[in-house]
Amino acid sequence: MSEPSSTDTSLDTPPSEEGLLESLEHMDAAERAEHDAAVSASVAPDREISVAKGETLLAVDGLTVRFGGLTALDDVSFDVRRGEILGLIGPNGAGKTTCFNIMTGVYRPTSGDIRLEGVSLARMKRYKIIQTGVARTFQNIRLFGAMTALENVVVGADARHRTSVPGALLRLPRHRREEREAVEKAMALLEFVGIADRAADKATALPYGYQRRLEIARALATQPKLLCLDEPAAGFSASEKDGLSELILKIRDDGYTVVIVEHDMRVVLGVTDRLVVLDFGRKIADGIPDEVRRDPAVVSAYLGGDLDEESDQ
Amino acid sequence: MAGVSHWWNSKSRPAQWGYMVPVVIFLLALPVLNPPIITTEPYTDFPIALFNAAVFALIAIGLNVVIGQAGLLDLGYVGFFAIGAYTAALLSSPDSELGVRYPWLVIVPIAMVVTMISGVILGTPTLRLRGDYLAIVTLGFGEIVRLLADNVDPLRGNRGFQNIARPGGDFPDGTPIFSQTDALGFYWLAVMIIVIVLLFMGNLERSRVGRAWIAVREDEDAAELSGVPTYRFKIWAFAIGAAVGGLSGTLFAAQVGYVNNQRFDITTSTLYLAAVVLGGQGNKVGVILGAFLVSYIPDRFQFEPTYRFLIFGVALIVLMIFRPQGLLGMRQHLLANGRQAYQKLFGAGTAVAPSGLTASSKARGDLSETVPDDHAGTSPRGGGE
Numbered sequence: 001m002s003e004p005s006s007t008d009t010s011l012d013t014p015p016s017e018e019g020l021l022e023s024l025e026h027m028d029a030a031e032r033a034e035h036d037a038a039v040s041a042s043v044a045p046d047r048e049i050s051v052a053k054g055e056t057l058l059a060v061d062g063l064t065v066r067f068g069g070l071t072a073l074d075d076v077s078f079d080v081r082r083g084e085i086l087g088l089i090g091p092n093g094a095g096k097t098t099c100f101n102i103m104t105g106v107y108r109p110t111s112g113d114i115r116l117e118g119v120s121l122a123r124m125k126r127y128k129i130i131q132t133g134v135a136r137t138f139q140n141i142r143l144f145g146a147m148t149a150l151e152n153v154v155v156g157a158d159a160r161h162r163t164s165v166p167g168a169l170l171r172l173p174r175h176r177r178e179e180r181e182a183v184e185k186a187m188a189l190l191e192f193v194g195i196a197d198r199a200a201d202k203a204t205a206l207p208y209g210y211q212r213r214l215e216i217a218r219a220l221a222t223q224p225k226l227l228c229l230d231e232p233a234a235g236f237s238a239s240e241k242d243g244l245s246e247l248i249l250k251i252r253d254d255g256y257t258v259v260i261v262e263h264d265m266r267v268v269l270g271v272t273d274r275l276v277v278l279d280f281g282r283k284i285a286d287g288i289p290d291e292v293r294r295d296p297a298v299v300s301a302y303l304g305g306d307l308d309e310e311s312d313q
Numbered sequence: 314m315a316g317v318s319h320w321w322n323s324k325s326r327p328a329q330w331g332y333m334v335p336v337v338i339f340l341l342a343l344p345v346l347n348p349p350i351i352t353t354e355p356y357t358d359f360p361i362a363l364f365n366a367a368v369f370a371l372i373a374i375g376l377n378v379v380i381g382q383a384g385l386l387d388l389g390y391v392g393f394f395a396i397g398a399y400t401a402a403l404l405s406s407p408d409s410e411l412g413v414r415y416p417w418l419v420i421v422p423i424a425m426v427v428t429m430i431s432g433v434i435l436g437t438p439t440l441r442l443r444g445d446y447l448a449i450v451t452l453g454f455g456e457i458v459r460l461l462a463d464n465v466d467p468l469r470g471n472r473g474f475q476n477i478a479r480p481g482g483d484f485p486d487g488t489p490i491f492s493q494t495d496a497l498g499f500y501w502l503a504v505m506i507i508v509i510v511l512l513f514m515g516n517l518e519r520s521r522v523g524r525a526w527i528a529v530r531e532d533e534d535a536a537e538l539s540g541v542p543t544y545r546f547k548i549w550a551f552a553i554g555a556a557v558g559g560l561s562g563t564l565f566a567a568q569v570g571y572v573n574n575q576r577f578d579i580t581t582s583t584l585y586l587a588a589v590v591l592g593g594q595g596n597k598v599g600v601i602l603g604a605f606l607v608s609y610i611p612d613r614f615q616f617e618p619t620y621r622f623l624i625f626g627v628a629l630i631v632l633m634i635f636r637p638q639g640l641l642g643m644r645q646h647l648l649a650n651g652r653q654a655y656q657k658l659f660g661a662g663t664a665v666a667p668s669g670l671t672a673s674s675k676a677r678g679d680l681s682e683t684v685p686d687d688h689a690g691t692s693p694r695g696g697g698e
């Protein structure tokens with residue numbers, strides 16, 4: 001666990017006149033680096049723990065999903081390795097979101113299995129899957145509109161909490177501790193994804209790019225082992241995409257494993273360590289980006305259009 | 314208005330309660346002051362009218378947990394009120410076959426536990442349902458409770474139960490504080506109960522529990538996929554709402570001293586719902602105001618009971634056109650340390666705090682409003698979630 005007193009978002013010290021956000025602007029480089037380290041420590045408390053990079057984190061095994069007559073996923077198998085950014089790509093309707101939906105318990109597989117560190121997720125309750133360590137964002141943004149940005153993130157942090165009605169009703173010590181930790185962590189996360197300046201705004205009032213980043217913060221707040229991003233750059237301008245790529249790399253560097261579904265090839269090729277390509281529910285390629293983009297099956301799946309061309313859109 | 318809420322939000326919670334003290338004192342003094350124009354006399358005894366309004370407010374606070382916070386449309390809430398009243402009757406009336414005469418203070422916790430359990434029993438199968446189905450099943454529950462009161466012999470149907478227990482205690486001049494003829498003591502008791510219940514509700518709201526409820530209301534799937542055990546917290550919402558409903562039932566039964574099967578029909582449930590919607594779902598002060606209006610206006614202006622529904626119907630329609638969020642819009646404080654957190658970020662002097670929404674956040678597409686059309690265009694066939 002992080003020691004909250006070491007971060008600037010700690011609630012123990014009284015607020016300064018100018019506020020954290022303003023004082024950040026006056027910091028010199030050394031102070032700033034120290035502050036960022038504190039934020040990172042709060043965002044990714046376990047990142048110092050040496051994790052065996054490259055070992056299998058999530059195993060997708062012979063996954064088949066049918067909706068009535070339509071086979072959305074057809075015997076798909078791949079691994080996600082610890083510490084990598086895996087790109088899950090494919091044309092529209094290839095089954096990418098369906099894959100995320102299986103990983104997070106929205107749908108159940110028709111056959112096949114999916115395991116996180118050997119634990120099957122196929123029949124697990126959705127909120128248990130989150131606690132086991134898979135978090136996601138949505139292709140169509142789904143925030144809690146009437147809550148502030150900060151509150152949205154705290155909901156994610158609550159996934160790790162045990163307080164229930166009796167504790168909250170009587171304001172027992174554990175509730176007060178969890179409450180304080182959740183808020184401190186959520187503040188650090190908002191800063192981490194770069195939207196702390198709108199922490200007090202209702203989610204509905206945030207600009208589009210902030211909403212996408214807020215979803216990422218909410219997902220990270222659940223302390224996932226695996227973070228699934230469904231088209232996080234959709235609708236972004238070129239500079240916003242660059243900023244997002246930077247954020248995704250930063251998330252990986254803080255010790256998280258990421259699966260990203262994305263159509264924008266510049267983002268995909270810029271951040272991913274490995275690619276899995278789906279087409280009509282089948283896996284057609286799997287490997288490092290440079291190989292996959294030259295794979296004939298992949299090229300023809302994208303209707304002859306070169307993968308690089310897509311990135312120019 | 315905005316200025317007032319800004320000022321209010323910048324105060325710490327203890328300070329806010331401090332400011333509430335004179336308001337509560339004024340409310341307690343109201344029946345004694347018996348101010349002209351405001352008073353319901355000579356039509357209705359003013360303390361009785363105020364007591365009835367206070368019971369209504371307590372009911373609305375309980376129903377607000379279920380409807381306003383967790384977003385579960387419960388049309389059978391009167392069932393819990395009835396269970397509370399009948400529990401008081403069975404445990405203290407000489408007409409009861411149980412043959413016990415427990416004091417009121419013992420009855421209250423028992424009745425709350427009984428209603429809570431009935432809330433869990435109702436919720437366990439039904440809370441797997443969503444939306445319209447839930448509304449219909451809860452409607453059925455309210456009717457079942459009423460029909461039981463009508464037809465089960467030990468519940469005595471129309472004959473009812475006399476001499477239900479009241480709290481004890483005398484004024485210095487020897488007259489009892491709590492009596493059927495003078496509702497003053499009961500009104501004071503009801504106001505104090507409301508204050509205590511509000512304190513506890515505030516604790517729940519600023520916790521994981523309140524956030525879970527609002528998350529369920531806003532987007533149940535997203536809530537579950539953010540780690541909220543939605544089913545468990547929906548059951549809690551039902552149980553807590555039911556307990557408050559049961560509490561108001563015992564309070565009501567004690568004051569009237571008599572319970573029979575006449576008060577627990579669907580129209581009563583509808584009035585509760587009207588109070589919540591009118592005042593503003595998800596706003597505790599709002600639903601109290603709504604309940605007060607729904608109870609007080611007919612007492613003050615003495616219209617025929619049948620016109621009651623006509624007038625509230627018209628009022629609701631007008632309100633839904635011009636102010637769909639209710640008189641006071643939805644508003645919640647979901648973080649125990651929220652004020653400190655925002656001040657930490659934005660500076661000690663700022664009074665940043667979440668303000669009420671201007672429009673119902675329930676209206677879908679709120680989120681997409683900030684999204685220009687061309688943003689949705691990357692994946693024409695998207696939306697497989």
Ligand SMILES: Nc1ncnc2c1ncn2[C@@H]1O[C@H](COP(=O)(O)OP(=O)(O)OP(=O)(O)O)[C@@H](O)[C@H]1O
Pocket residue numbers: 067070071072090091092093094095096097098099139692693694695696697698
């Ligand atoms: N709940 C559902 N019921 C029926 N069919 C579905 C359902 N969800 C997805 N599908 C179908 O499964 C196929 C795969 O959909 P999916 O959303 O996974 O595609 P995708 O790869 O995410 O595409 P996009 O890039 O457009 O988001 C599509 O043909 C879709 O219509």
Ligand SMILES: [Mg+2]
Pocket residue numbers: 096097098139695696697
């Ligand atoms: Mg998709």
